[in-house]
Amino acid sequence: MSWKSYLPFALFVGLIAVFGIGLTLKPQELPSEFINEPVPQFEIANLFEDEPNVTSETLTGEFTLLNVFGSWCRTCIIEHPYLVQLKEETGIRIIGLDWRDTRPAALEWLDRLGNPYDIIGFDEHSEVAIGLGVTGAPETFLIDPEGIIRYKHVGEMNPEIWNEVFVPLIENYTPPAGAA
């Protein structure tokens, strides 16, 4: 038999390989358009109505986690204890974005599970979420003191992600020349 008779079989194996690789990809996790880009400008109401609005300026000044959550979000319940623990252990500023939620539901949720957030924006109609390219909750952005987004993690925060991705990014940060 000539080598040509093996061609269909080779094509078949090739296709299986392509589809096999395709199965391991996660098309739900879109790459963020904002890595190493400044946080887009926004201003949004505070979850606590008597507190000032949350703006993109609020996110600058120190390393900040911006955590998109909602009381309707199941994975958020799973990650929540870790956020509480992270706040206690590291003291890093965590700003929440309560997404597509109602105020009573969110407040009840925080009462029940604890509140690791320094400030919480209330994004009822996804205005900020869409501006940030959020596709689902939870998502956690790492924002440097200059207000530049350094990383976006889709899915629950956990010790592995924190130690392997977030900590090195924070430790290797060098402030831009000329900054105070």
Next chain:
Amino acid sequence: MLRALFLSFALLSAPAAFAQSAELDDATVEQRTEDISRTLRCVVCQNQSIADSNATLAEDMRRLVEVRVRAGDTDDEVRAYMQTNYGDFVLMSPPVKPTTYLLWFSPLLIVGGGLIWYVMSARKRAAEATGTELGDEDLSAEEQARLQKLMDENASS
């Protein structure tokens, strides 16, 4: 004086002109929102446009499209806004650029390659076919004479 008059006239008419162009009637806004929504991909249910999707995020994206249309953005400006947030992925029809050449032109390559292969193999077959049917010119003078002799013998017997 004339200049001042002209200036005040321009200042007075400017807001009116602006209002006129910015005031879109609801039907137009609705139609344009619908049209733009058809070209934007829902990032939750990724094979639907935000016009077709019932996902809550798609709902909010439609809302935002409408807000932007009302604010005076062109269709392309609305799409560009979504593209800066979500990347090329959010466009139902990906833009033609170096990274997407393979996507856009591979069908052409495959059809073109197939055509070339077909033409070449057809030519080869044709060449082989004429090769088996020998014409008079393919025989040497000696062979011609022998053939003639054989045929004559055949005819006489």
